[in-house]
Amino acid sequence: MRILSMFDCSLDNIKDNLRLVKSQGFDAVQISPLQNTKDDNSHEWWMLYQPINFNLGNRIGSKDSLRSLCDEAKRNDLLIIADVVINHFANLDDYNFLIPHPNCDPEIKNNPSCFKEQRQIHNWGSRYEVTHFCMGLPGLNPNNKLVQSKVIDMLNEYIRLGVTGFRFDAAKSIALPEEGCDFFPSITYSMSRWLPLIYGEVLFADSDLISKYAKYMKVLTTGDYYNRNAIIKYVENKDSYLSKDLSWTRGWPVDKVNHDYYYLAKEYPNTLYYARNYSNDWNAWKSESVKNSNLMRVRGK
Helix, strand or coil, X not given: CEEEECCCCCHHHHHHCHHHHHHCCCCEEEECCCEEECCCCCCCHHHHHCEEEEEECEXXXXXXXXHHHHHHHHHCCCEEEEEECCCXXXXXXXXXXXXXXXXXXXXXXXXXXXECCCCECCCCCCHHHHHHCECCCCEECCCCHHHHHHHHHHHHHHHHCCCCEEEECCXXXXXXXXHCCCHHHHHHXXXXXXXXXXXXXXXXXXXXXXXXXXXXXXXXXCCCCXXXXXXXXXXXXXXXXXXXXXXXXXXXXXXXXXXXXXXXXXXXXXXEXXXXXXXCCHHHHHCHHHHHHHHCCCCCC
C-alpha cells in the first residue's frame, strides 16, 4: 500500500489531481482532518488539529466536496483515508491550554468525565502519563461512552460519504484493553462496514508496544517490527516538516527525502509519502523518482 499524504490541501484540489496520483503508483490518499475547528479564518497548519466537535466541514472542504472526492477516487481505484482527531479538543488559548474552547461540543465540554486529567505530559517514557495526561490540549477520556459514541457517529458519517480508511491521530496516547481501555475495539467493531485500511499514529515506540496496537489496526510508525505488513513507514510527515518542536526533516533537500523513500519502498510493503505543503517542493510527489519507488515492488511482498 502506497499512501500519498496531501496535508492541508483542499478536497477539490485533491480531486483534480487523482488521475495523476494513480499514475504515480499510489494506492491511497490521506486527507487532513475535516472536523469543525475553533477558528476557520486561521490558516495555521495546526488549526486542523484543534477540533471543537466531531462534525464535518472546515476550510479544506465540506461534506459535499468529500462525497465528490470519494466518488472520483472510486473511479480511479484509489482509497481515501481520513485523518481523524480523537484524542483531544481545541483549547481556550496558549495560556489556558488545558481548558476546552467555549465553542466545543457543550455536551462534552460540560461533562468533566469526558476529559483526561488536566495535567501536561512531561515524561514521554511513562505509559501512564502518555495515556492519562494531556498533550498540550484538553485530552478526551477514551473510556467515556459519550466520547466513544460521538467518535463512532463521526466515523460512520465519513463512511457514508465514501471514505475507505482512517488514520487515527495520536493513537499512542489512547490506552489499550490490557491497560484498561476498550476504546479501539469499541470503535472499530462499531463501524458500519469493513474498511480496507485503518492505521494509528504510534511514534517512537518499541516492537512490544507496536505489537499491541497492531491487534486493532496497522501502525504508522518510525519504529520497526518483525511483521512488516503490520506497519506503515515514512521518511517525513507534517510534524517532522512543519512542527517547531519536531521538525527534524525541514532542512532536508527534497532529493534526500526521495532517496530515502526509495529505500523504504524497496523494503516495506506499506509506505507514506508526504507532499510538502507550504513549500516549493510540493510537486516532488509527481517526480519519476517517486513513481519508480512506488512501482518497483509487488504489493504485500
